[in-house]
Amino acid sequence: MKRKLSLAFVMLLLVALLAPSLAPAETVSLAYASGSIRLRKGPGTNYATVGYLKNGNYIDVLSKGSIWSKVQTSSGKVGYIKNLYISGIGGNYADGTTYYGGHISGTVRTQNAGSTVNLRSGASTSTAIIARLARGTKIKILGENGSWYLVSTSSGTQGYMSKTYVSTSGSASIASTARVTGSVVNLRKGPGTSYGIITGLSRNTRVTILSTANAKWWKVQYGSYVGYMSSNYLAR
Secondary structure (H helix, E strand, C coil): CHHHHHHHHHHHHHHHHHCCCCCCCEEECCCCCCCEEEEECCCCCCCCEEEEEECCCEEEEEEECCCEEEEEECCCCEEEEEHHHEECCCCCCCCCCEEEEEEEEEEECCCCCCCEEEEECCCCCCCCEEEEEECCCEEEEEEEECCEEEEECCCCCEEEEEHHHEEEECCCCECCEEEECCCEEEEECCCCCCCCEEEEEECCCEEEEEECCCCCEEEEEECCEEEEEEHHHEEC
């Protein structure tokens, strides 16, 4: 009897060790906290809309593509969104991007009149090309990531473009942001651990700083959520 129990225990232990761990949920990251994007039936804008996602919504990535990924929402809907809008543990497609409070007007520039510039899915030449924009194309600059701008075309397509090929006019107010440094940090209703938890934010999530009057607890905004977070777990 004891031998049978021991074998059963070993089998259960092996199953637990070999079972694949569940991937943590990722989040939707948009240039505007109040914005939304379409959840498509397939990997392209020509596919029907099956729902909408807002900034900060949690999603599970079912399969990753070079430009579009298949995701599942917290309500169970399955569809496709661009990698550009996915940020979280295991993805971080938009990690490191500073979003402007407004936008800067820009124009695509090239050395030759007939040349085009690649609009990419991330701030790197190793990421997929979303579109090719001709010299003189008007764009809106929504933010920046190192030597890259996050831009939007007149049709609303967003992507990253090297600053080398963009001329700007005017300026935009840049919201002060901070990056979450803990694995999961609580956003609370007040400045202290005695206050209720609004939501938990994963490492590298960007929040907008509303006030640092309390040095230990900063008032921040994440999507539609406004609350307090310990400054020990925030880095500008």
